[in-house]
Amino acid sequence: MPLFPPCTHGSRLGLGGAPLGNLFAPVAESDARRVLEAAWAGGCRSFDTAPHYGAGLSEQRFGALLQAHPRASFALSSKVGRLLTPDPAPPRERHGYVEGLPFNQHWDFSAGGVRRSVEESLERLGLARLDTVHVHDCDAATHGADAPRVLRQVIDETLPALRALQREGLVQSVGLGVNDVAVVIDILREAELDAVLLAGRYSLLDHSALPLLLPLCEKRGVRIAIGGVFNSGLLATGTQGGAAARFNYAPAAPAWLERTARIESICQAHGVPLRAAALQFPLAHPAVEIVLVGARREAEWQDALAMVQCPIPSAFWRALQAADLLPPDAPLPAAR
Numbered sequence: 301m302p303l304f305p306p307c308t309h310g311s312r313l314g315l316g317g318a319p320l321g322n323l324f325a326p327v328a329e330s331d332a333r334r335v336l337e338a339a340w341a342g343g344c345r346s347f348d349t350a351p352h353y354g355a356g357l358s359e360q361r362f363g364a365l366l367q368a369h370p371r372a373s374f375a376l377s378s379k380v381g382r383l384l385t386p387d388p389a390p391p392r393e394r395h396g397y398v399e400g401l402p403f404n405q406h407w408d409f410s411a412g413g414v415r416r417s418v419e420e421s422l423e424r425l426g427l428a429r430l431d432t433v434h435v436h437d438c439d440a441a442t443h444g445a446d447a448p449r450v451l452r453q454v455i456d457e458t459l460p461a462l463r464a465l466q467r468e469g470l471v472q473s474v475g476l477g478v479n480d481v482a483v484v485i486d487i488l489r490e491a492e493l494d495a496v497l498l499a500g501r502y503s504l505l506d507h508s509a510l511p512l513l514l515p516l517c518e519k520r521g522v523r524i525a526i527g528g529v530f531n532s533g534l535l536a537t538g539t540q541g542g543a544a545a546r547f548n549y550a551p552a553a554p555a556w557l558e559r560t561a562r563i564e565s566i567c568q569a570h571g572v573p574l575r576a577a578a579l580q581f582p583l584a585h586p587a588v589e590i591v592l593v594g595a596r597r598e599a600e601w602q603d604a605l606a607m608v609q610c611p612i613p614s615a616f617w618r619a620l621q622a623a624d625l626l627p628p629d630a631p632l633p634a635a636r
Contacts (some may be wrong), residue, residue, distance in 0.1 A: 303432055303473055303495050303523045303589035305375050307343035312583050312590045313608045315601070318528055319594035320361050321354025326399045327596050329361075332600040336365040337507060343604050348497065348525070348592050350379035350426075350477070351417060351500065352437055355398035356424050363380055363425035370428065376523075379436035379477045380458065381415040383408045396549075404609075407437065409453045411461035429470050429629075432547070433462055434477030434497050436537055451483065455490050481513045481526065484553045493522050500528030502577030502585070504535055504563060504578050504620075505556060505587050507627050510585075518587040526582040527592045528618035531556075535578040559625065566619050575603065581617075584631040609626070613636075 306312045322334045324424040335508055339347075347366065349358045359378060366374060384403035389400045408417070418433060436455045440447035465471040475495030475557075476484055494516060502509040503526075519522055522613075533546035539561045545552040552560075558575075569576050582588050593606070595601040617632040 302589065303375065304525050305345045306590065306606075308345060309343045311343070311605065311608050313344065313346060313579070313604060314525065314590050314592045315344050316367055316594040317349030317358035317362055317523045317605060318345070318590040319596045320356035321349075321352075322398050322400055323353070323396055325596075326533065329360065331597055333365070334359045335595045335601055336361065338598040338601050339595070340365065340369070344601075345374045345594070347374060347523075348377045348477075348527070350382075350434075350551055351383050351384055351421060351424075352395065352397075352405065352436060354397045355384055355394060355403040355405060356420075356591070357397075357400045359421055359424040360401070363427060366501065368427045370535050371429075374481040375431040376425070376427070377434060377475075377495075378418075378421045378430055379431035379434045379478075380462070381407060381409055381436040382418055383413055384420065396420075407450075408441075409435070409458045410516045411457050411464075414452045414458055414461040415465065416468055422470070431470045432473045433460065433465070434473055434475045434495070435462070436477045437479075437485040438476070439478050439480035451486060455487060456514060457489075459491050459493075475522075481509050484513055485516065486521070488516060488520065493520075495523045495525065498527045499526075499529050502526055502582050502588070502627075503529050503531050504581050505531050505547070505559060507630065510627055510630060513587055518585075522587070523589045524585075524587050525590050525592055526588055529578050529582060529593065530575070530589050534560055536575055540564065540572050562623060563620065563625055566616065566623060566625070569615060570619065572612050572616050573607060573610060576607040576612060577616070579604065579608045580610075580612060580633050581626075581630075584633040586631065 382405040387404045462474040473494035477497040479499040548557045593604045614635040620626040
């Protein structure tokens with residue numbers, strides 16, 4: 301099975317687990333179940349989650365669905381870098397997640413922490429192995445002055461510990477789950493990776509992975525899953541719907557709003573939904589295996605499934621390049 305298998309009908313779309321960990325707002329159990337059931341029924345076979353997402357809530361919800369299906373019929377990834385410890389206090393907002401499980405989290409990239417994290421994830425999921433384990437959020441923006449130490453530990457301790465678990469059969473492949481280009485390049489200078497889950501850095505708005513990282517991954521055979529294709533909301537809502545526009549988890553700056561408005565204008569001229577363009581653009585790069593989207597309601601998953609299959613003419617992509625909204629060397633999707 302590929303690291304990130306496409307949907308059974310061929311669409312290269314997978315389900316990301318952050319929203320089902322109650323990111324920013326609670327998702328009822330019934331709604332979470334319907335999202336997962338709709339994704340499976342729609343052919344989704346690539347799933348991603350993490351202990352960070354609702355202090356294990358997302359993993360628990362994913363496991364409840366996936367336990368019912370043959371293990372060889374899907375690919376599931378989770379992450380290491382944060383350990384969970386019990387907290388008897390009533391559920392509250394933690395790290396952007398609300399009403400999660402009663403655990404606090406703390407950073408731990410040690411070999412012992414890696415093993416404990418994987419074993420606890422498998423317990424929450426009710427499964428015996430993970431297809432991919434990503435080292436989560438080991439970048440400079442997250443760790444500040446401690447980033448050089450974290451980077452060294454990831455190379456010297458975290459990744460070797462994951463390779464040991466791979467030899468034991470608990471983990472099939474090893475990667476990074478980050479929203480930073482530089483840390484992936486730094487790690488690839490000294491270590492081997494099977495995969496990268498890259499959030500937000502190769503989208504219609506942000507092309508920062510294109511010059512160096514994507515060619516490097518293609519050359520090294522590192523398969524990429526792209527998350528955050530809507531840049532945390534702006535490319536889903538656009539600028540015209542009246543919603544509070546967010547870019548990378550913060551209010552969108554005027555420059556991003558202006559650029560998105562220009563993309564929307566070309567979308568309207570060619571009859572292309574903005575969400576369809578955002579989902580399909582990253583898939584044209586040969587290093588990219590799949591795009592992952594989160595969903596809070598069944599309708600959001602169904603919309604993503606329709607958008608990733610939506611016909612888009614080649615003239616649309618050429619118009620974006622002509623308007624200097626896509627880099628001239630960016631691979632363009634074939635006409636659908």
